[in-house]
Amino acid sequence: xxxxxxxxxxxxxxxxxxxxxxxxxxxxxxxxxxxxxxxxxxxxxxxxxxxxxxxxxxxxxxxxxxxxxxxxxxxxxxxxxxxxxxxxxxxxxxxxxxxxxxxxxxxxxxxxxxxxxxxxxxxxxxxxxxxxxxxxxxxxxxxxxxxxxxxxxxxxxxxxxxxxxxxxxxxxxxxxxxxxxxxxxxxxxxx
Amino acid sequence: xxxxxxxxxxxxxxxxxxxxxxxxxxxxxxxxxxxxxxxxxxxxxxxxxxxxxxxxxxxxxxxxxxxxxxxxxxxxxxxxxxxxxxxxxxxxxxxxxxxxxxxxxxxxxxxxxxxxxxxxxxxxxxxxxxxxxxxxxxxxxxxxxxxxxxxxxxxxxxxxxxxxxxxxxxxxxxxxxxxxxxxxxxxxxxx
DNA sequence: ACCACACTAGACCAGACGGTCTAGTTTCTC
DNA sequence: GAGAAACTAGACCGTCTGGTCTAGTGTGGT
Numbered sequence: 001x002x003x004x005x006x007x008x009x010x011x012x013x014x015x016x017x018x019x020x021x022x023x024x025x026x027x028x029x030x031x032x033x034x035x036x037x038x039x040x041x042x043x044x045x046x047x048x049x050x051x052x053x054x055x056x057x058x059x060x061x062x063x064x065x066x067x068x069x070x071x072x073x074x075x076x077x078x079x080x081x082x083x084x085x086x087x088x089x090x091x092x093x094x095x096x097x098x099x100x101x102x103x104x105x106x107x108x109x110x111x112x113x114x115x116x117x118x119x120x121x122x123x124x125x126x127x128x129x130x131x132x133x134x135x136x137x138x139x140x141x142x143x144x145x146x147x148x149x150x151x152x153x154x155x156x157x158x159x160x161x162x163x164x165x166x167x168x169x170x171x172x173x174x175x176x177x178x179x180x181x182x183x184x185x186x187x188x189x190x191x
Numbered sequence: 192x193x194x195x196x197x198x199x200x201x202x203x204x205x206x207x208x209x210x211x212x213x214x215x216x217x218x219x220x221x222x223x224x225x226x227x228x229x230x231x232x233x234x235x236x237x238x239x240x241x242x243x244x245x246x247x248x249x250x251x252x253x254x255x256x257x258x259x260x261x262x263x264x265x266x267x268x269x270x271x272x273x274x275x276x277x278x279x280x281x282x283x284x285x286x287x288x289x290x291x292x293x294x295x296x297x298x299x300x301x302x303x304x305x306x307x308x309x310x311x312x313x314x315x316x317x318x319x320x321x322x323x324x325x326x327x328x329x330x331x332x333x334x335x336x337x338x339x340x341x342x343x344x345x346x347x348x349x350x351x352x353x354x355x356x357x358x359x360x361x362x363x364x365x366x367x368x369x370x371x372x373x374x375x376x377x378x379x380x381x382x
Numbered sequence: 383a384c385c386a387c388a389c390t391a392g393a394c395c396a397g398a399c400g401g402t403c404t405a406g407t408t409t410c411t412c
Numbered sequence: 413g414a415g416a417a418a419c420t421a422g423a424c425c426g427t428c429t430g431g432t433c434t435a436g437t438g439t440g441g442t
Binding site: 028029030031032033108110114115117118120121126129130133134137151152153155156158159160161162163164166167169170171176177179180181182183184186187 | 219220223224301305306317320350351354360372373374377378
């Protein structure tokens with residue numbers, strides 16, 4: 001969850017720039033809400049470049065973007081859990097990061113995958129999003145002990161996070177996100 | 192939350208048919224994912240009718256659709272809470288209704304407002320969605336006693352519901368929704 | 383110097399988009 | 413039954429969509 005600046009595109013290769021621009025825009029307007037021309041403008045690249053790097057067009061690019069954020073968050077979770085932190089603490093930390101994300105973008109951008117959920121029905125993109133969620137879920141689940149109860153708690157963790165983000169974005173205030181996640185974290189931590 | 196069948200459109204007036212068709216489609220594909228022609232086809236009406244009833248076009252129709260579902264759920268919450276049911280129980284009931292909703296549509300349709308979140312930035316539509324969430328939140332909050340802690344719990348209720356729906360739709364299984372909501376309900380009920 | 387290759391560049395296309403407009407039809411009112 | 417108002421009907425328009433295609437440019441190896 002390091003650097004989503006599309007403002008400094010020159011430092012990245014054009015493929016990375018495309019992914020970064022796409023991710024940022026998709027997180028702000030959802031898959032159907034973003035035109036390819038928007039992405040190209042943000043990445044400052046012509047059409048040819050896109051279809052060279054991503055012959056599959058818009059959807060392949062979106063899948064790459066999803067994969068990128070999925071990896072980033074997954075790695076982050078892994079490293080946090082490796083420090084033997086409690087799951088609730090990690091959840092809270094993630095939530096706070098999402099808050100600053102929301103605030104930085106003036107509540108236009110949705111962290112994680114929320115807005116991408118409005119993706120074409122049976123597509124590979126939907127599959128990619130589903131995979132990402134599964135991976136994150138699994139991180140929490142194993143960190144919580146791998147039991148049946150752990151699975152439940154992991155579900156609550158992710159749901160309260162994604163749901164809270166949605167509430168926060170709509171109300172343009174991080175308050176609701178913080179409240180729901182702290183409460184969830186509280187419950188998750190107790191055994 | 193009674194009847195979202197677009198299959199029997201003849202029983203409703205054309206304005207209601209438009210709203211029903213629009214709601215159903217928006218819940219399945221999000222605002223930008225639905226073309227006006229899709230809605231007209233589903234409602235079996237020509238373009239003229241739409242722009243007669245909704246001079247504001249797509250967005251005004253979407254706002255009406257949001258208002259419709261907002262009222263329906265709000266009324267439902269009011270009637271449940273009037274029976275002095277515990278908030279956790281009402282939340283669970285709502286969740287189960289969402290589950291059957293998801294299953295009936297083979298996980299194509301998202302209950303409530305989830306997919307509508309990907310709406311144009313500062314629009315009146317976004318405002319309408321925000322209002323709906325506020326009303327639902329307020330129902331839970333007052334039912335929980337109106338305290339600060341009640342507000343927190345209300346946030347968790349709604350977040351776990353919306354987040355759980357998103358998880359469920361992606362995994363094409365109601366399991367994750369049920370798990371997160373039951374856990375949330377458990378926490379909400381205890382004082 | 384040569385050439386193969388990775389990449390950029392953007393004109394171009396067919397189709398879909400949201401929205402307007404005029405002409406018709408039904409339905410209500412008196 | 414006449415006239416007004418509510419509504420239906422769909423042709424039409426300008427714009428924007430995702431995607432293709434050809435031409436060009438830079439860069440590596442040999």
